[in-house]
Amino acid sequence: MDIKRAKLTRSYVVLTYLFLLTVNGFSSFAIANSLSISVGWNKPPYVIEERNSGFELDMVSAIFANMGYSVSYVYVPFGRSNTLIKVKKVDAALTMNEHMDIEGLVLSEPYISYQxxxxxxxxxxxxxxxxxxxxxxxxxxxxxxxxxxxxxxxxxxxxxxxxxxxxxxxxxxxxxxxxxxxxxxxxxxxxxxxxxxxxxxxxxxxxxxxRLFPKTTYHIAFTDEKLMLAFNREMSLYKQTKEYDNLVAKYEFLY
The missing domain is CATH 3.40.190.10 (Periplasmic binding protein-like II)
Structure with missing residues (x-):
């Protein structure tokens, strides 16, 4: 009886260990494939904070999803986006350009323009x-x-x-x-x-x-150059799709 109990106990321990390895593996995968991105406060139709959507967020989320990443957005006053990424509180920052303080960061190709x-x-x-x-x-x-x-x-x-x-x-x-x-x-x-x-x-x-100003193009700022280059490649492909055309039509832009 004791031998049977010992065997059962060992089997339970092994199964528990394997289960924990599996869970930890999935958790590590999820963390490794999740990105946090800073974005300026509500500016619809580009960023609709209460719905976690808008043209800009929908597009960026779709591109990263195609790359195998899930995205969570951190909403801050527009002027603080670069501050968060420079202290590595986030992985990327939206709506950035070369006129801002981007020392130590790398910029994607332009992904959006504002008139x-x-x-x-x-x-x-x-x-x-x-x-x-x-x-x-x-x-x-x-x-x-x-x-x-x-x-x-x-x-x-x-x-x-x-x-x-x-x-x-x-x-x-x-x-x-x-x-x-x-x-x-x-x-x-x-x-x-x-x-x-x-x-x-x-x-x-x-x-x-x-209409005094030319269009202002914006980039995404990254700390990781490889991630930035991968984003550029996927963005180029995404903007050729019907999904992107439908997204543009959905938000009824005036220009």
Missing amino acids: NAAISLKGRSIEIDSITDLKNHTIVAFQNASVVLGDEYREAAKKSPLYLELPNQRKQVEMLLKGKVDFVVMDINIFNYLSNELLGGSHMANVVIH
């Missing part, structure tokens, strides 16, 4: 012909606008009677609609989405879009 503009209320009848003309007006802009929109814009911002950069883009739109500033500087699609949401319908007929 920023200076937007004013049509009823105010404000006329400007250049970026420099903004210096005479009150402005609210997206965080880091003075970094990514170039020297001429940065100088105009310095001379503006009131210049604010806010991480909350809904607040930016509200300030324009309430007449608290002359201009909001932001992406046209973001303004269209948020103004529609705030007012329950399109507001584009009631504003003037001053």
Whole structure:
């Protein structure tokens, strides 16, 4: 009886050990194939934080899924994305470019572009012909606008009677609609989405879009060059698919 019990005990120990090895193996695989990525606060239709979706997140998640990775997003004010990756709290950071502090990081090929503009209320009848003309007006802009929109814009911002950069883009739109500033500087699609949401319908007929800026292209910042190169290859393939075309159509961009 004791011999049988001993054999059963040994069998149980062996099975338990094998089970733990299997679980640990799966856990290690999951950890090795999971990425954390920092992303700026809510900026629909690109980033819709409450749904963990939006064009930008859907696209990036799909590309990494094709590479065998699951992704979790860490939402921070736009200006802090590079800080997290530089101290290695995340594996990558979205919406980065060469004008930002990227020392020690590697940038992917451009994966998305934003069409920023200076937007004013049509009823105010404000006329400007250049970026420099903004210096005479009150402005609210997206965080880091003075970094990514170039020297001429940065100088105009310095001379503006009131210049604010806010991480909350809904607040930016509200300030324009309430007449608290002359201009909001932001992406046209973001303004269209948020103004529609705030007012329950399109507001584009009631504003003037001053197209002063070229498109701003953005990259993903990585700490791992091999991962960046693999992302570039997969992104190139993904953008040739019907899935990508359907994603673009889903978010009804104005440009």
